[in-house]
Amino acid sequence: MTTTDASSELLDVSGTPAVPFTRLVAVEVRKALDTRAGRWFSASIVLLSLAVVVIYAFAAPEDSRDFSDVIGVAGAVLGYFLPILLILMVTSEWSQRTGLTTFTLEPHRGRVVGAKLVGGLLLGAALILVAMAVAAVGTLIGGGGWSITADVLVKGFLVANLIAILTGFAIGMLLMNSPAAIVTYFIYSLVLPIAVGVLGSFQDWFADLAPWIEFNTAQGLMFQADGMPSGEVLAQLLVSGTIWLVVPFALGLLRLLRAEPK
Amino acid sequence: MIMVDHLTKTYGGFTAVDDVSFTARRGRVTGFLGPNGAGKTTTMRIMVGLTPATSGSVRIGGRDYRDIPNPGLHVGVLLDASAQHAGRTGREVLMIGARTMGLPDSRVDKMLELVSLTPDESKRRVRNYSLGMRQRLGIAHALLGDPSVLILDEPANGLDPAGIRWMRRLLKSYADQGGTVLLSSHLLNEVELIADEMILIGRGTIVASGTKESLLSGEATSTLVHSEDNDALGRQLAAAGHTVSVEAGGLRVDCDSPTVGRAALEAQVVLTELRSGAAGLEDLFLSLTEDTQREGHPAAATAQGGTA
Ligand SMILES: Nc1ncnc2c1ncn2[C@@H]1O[C@H](COP(=O)(O)OP(=O)(O)O)[C@@H](O)[C@H]1O
Numbered sequence: 001m002t003t004t005d006a007s008s009e010l011l012d013v014s015g016t017p018a019v020p021f022t023r024l025v026a027v028e029v030r031k032a033l034d035t036r037a038g039r040w041f042s043a044s045i046v047l048l049s050l051a052v053v054v055i056y057a058f059a060a061p062e063d064s065r066d067f068s069d070v071i072g073v074a075g076a077v078l079g080y081f082l083p084i085l086l087i088l089m090v091t092s093e094w095s096q097r098t099g100l101t102t103f104t105l106e107p108h109r110g111r112v113v114g115a116k117l118v119g120g121l122l123l124g125a126a127l128i129l130v131a132m133a134v135a136a137v138g139t140l141i142g143g144g145g146w147s148i149t150a151d152v153l154v155k156g157f158l159v160a161n162l163i164a165i166l167t168g169f170a171i172g173m174l175l176m177n178s179p180a181a182i183v184t185y186f187i188y189s190l191v192l193p194i195a196v197g198v199l200g201s202f203q204d205w206f207a208d209l210a211p212w213i214e215f216n217t218a219q220g221l222m223f224q225a226d227g228m229p230s231g232e233v234l235a236q237l238l239v240s241g242t243i244w245l246v247v248p249f250a251l252g253l254l255r256l257l258r259a260e261p262k
Numbered sequence: 263m264i265m266v267d268h269l270t271k272t273y274g275g276f277t278a279v280d281d282v283s284f285t286a287r288r289g290r291v292t293g294f295l296g297p298n299g300a301g302k303t304t305t306m307r308i309m310v311g312l313t314p315a316t317s318g319s320v321r322i323g324g325r326d327y328r329d330i331p332n333p334g335l336h337v338g339v340l341l342d343a344s345a346q347h348a349g350r351t352g353r354e355v356l357m358i359g360a361r362t363m364g365l366p367d368s369r370v371d372k373m374l375e376l377v378s379l380t381p382d383e384s385k386r387r388v389r390n391y392s393l394g395m396r397q398r399l400g401i402a403h404a405l406l407g408d409p410s411v412l413i414l415d416e417p418a419n420g421l422d423p424a425g426i427r428w429m430r431r432l433l434k435s436y437a438d439q440g441g442t443v444l445l446s447s448h449l450l451n452e453v454e455l456i457a458d459e460m461i462l463i464g465r466g467t468i469v470a471s472g473t474k475e476s477l478l479s480g481e482a483t484s485t486l487v488h489s490e491d492n493d494a495l496g497r498q499l500a501a502a503g504h505t506v507s508v509e510a511g512g513l514r515v516d517c518d519s520p521t522v523g524r525a526a527l528e529a530q531v532v533l534t535e536l537r538s539g540a541a542g543l544e545d546l547f548l549s550l551t552e553d554t555q556r557e558g559h560p561a562a563a564t565a566q567g568g569t570a
């Protein structure tokens with residue numbers, strides 16, 4: 001039998017600082033891109049937006065080929081697919097069961113979630129820059145003008161993509177399952193607005209109500225408005241955004257912080 | 263050192279871990295042994311904070327796992343070798359670990375070499391790994407940060423015999439250098455040869471613990487003997503005051519082998535076979551966890567009956 005004094009049974013952690021947050025972010029970005037699926041997906045978003053923009057540059061009417069028009073097209077393609085990248089960043093920890101390792105190496109889950117969100121925003125920012133470059137290519141091909149307003153850039157591009165990123169993140173946390181989250185996201189972003197639109201075309205009262213309870217519809221009104229949206233549109237964004245983004249995000253976060261990675 | 267203190271985990275009305283307490287010490291390999299569903303994995307998951315305990319606590323080196331900064335540098339964990347992204351290469355899995363812990367990339371190559379995954383294999387995706395290769399990768403991951411505590415859940419699962427021997431030596435040397443090693447298994451022979459101490463768990467409760475010797479010391483001494491004249495030998499032994507019974511064409515005697523040998527010499531009987539008849543660890547393991555087995559174990563029951 002070996003005899004051991006009490007102090008030798010204690011871990012000496014004096015020389016070990018916690019894992020810095022920046023390192024966690026770098027690791028999460030790496031994890032989003034180090035699988036064939038991740039790389040392929042990011043590349044597809046870029047290629048797809050390039051393809052759509054090129055088609056647009058040829059097909060659009062002469063007076064709609066300006067940079068400010070093309071950038072909206074590139075942004076729309078990005079906005080549809082960016083959330084999936086964010087979804088996978090969250091759900092793969094469960095669907096691929098890597099959470100076992102991730103949450104063992106950093107048991108403070110809040111830090112991991114924060115790192116994923118920051119990493120996702122950085123990836124999103126990088127893709128936004130690429131999409132802008134793609135839009136520039138489209139403008140060159142279409143021979144449109146280069147004037148652009150801050151309005152288009154901020155609202156149509158930055159705000160839209162930021163909302164998209166947060167939406168993907170919320171759905172990922174809430175469902176913790178890749179296929180289910182992706183399907184849900186498409187229902188939310190494609191099927192729901194169409195259904196609301198159809199219902200609204202039959203019932204006037206519903207058309208009035210829709211922007212208050214459906215986030216996509218409210219966002220549509222924001223994009224249509226010139227300049228700063230009106231107080232009513234802002235209020236609609238706030239109400240529907242709370243229902244479809246803030247509440248799911250909060251519930252998802254709670255679920256993720258408590259779930260048992262299996 | 264790992265100290266498990268009155269740990270209980272219930273799922274709904276089901277108690278997966280029931281008031282479990284034990285200690286895994288520095289410099290020793292502690293085997294955590296129990297049949298399927300006994301609660302080994304659950305206990306280990308609670309140790310590293312993946313599953314919250316219903317009550318009780320675990321301290322690793324005097325701390326809560328959550329309070330260990332950069333825990334990968336102190337506690338090496340392997341819970342499920344298959345829980346890796348199928349689309350990542352083995353090397354990339356280790357790279358992520360190394361980057362998180364802040365280790366140089368050279369550490370990854372060193373660990374790959376240690377677990378005998380070739381550079382070629384390390385570039386394959388985990389999807390194409392055999393269970394044994396995943397297990398090696400998992401062990402490499404657990405050792406990345408050169409931790410002083412190792413928590414390994416069924417690490418021998420899927421390893422070939424050479425791999426199991428290699429792992430045994432590895433863990434032994436880890437403990438010899440002052441490390442704390444806790445490894446679980448549902449197979450006694452995987453643990454028996456390396457564990458300095460064993461914790462036997464069945465249906466969520468600890469049924470026995472201690473060194474192999476101390477576990478067996480409670481067993482009655484007994485010898486099985488075959489000879490050319492069992493009757494004469496039996497009479498000689500009975501005359502010396504030993505209890506003799508006939509068993510499987512030979513005799514079972516309640517004394518040690520030298521005593522039987524001496525009796526044979528006196529009775530001038532030629533021995534053809536002489537061995538310890540004490541129930542081994544396996545019988546002990548089976549009998550202790552008997553009511554927790556999925557199937558009854560008649561062999562263990564008869565062996566016990568024979569000595570009684
Ligand atoms: N999340 C869970 N919900 C319900 N029961 C569980 C859960 N996790 C484990 N169990 C049950 O707890 C028991 C112990 O499981 P486990 O710790 O995996 O056993 P072992 O690793 O010893 O084979 C099993 O009966 C298992 O079904």
Ligand SMILES: [Mg+2]
Binds near residue numbers: 299302
């Ligand atoms: Mg298990």
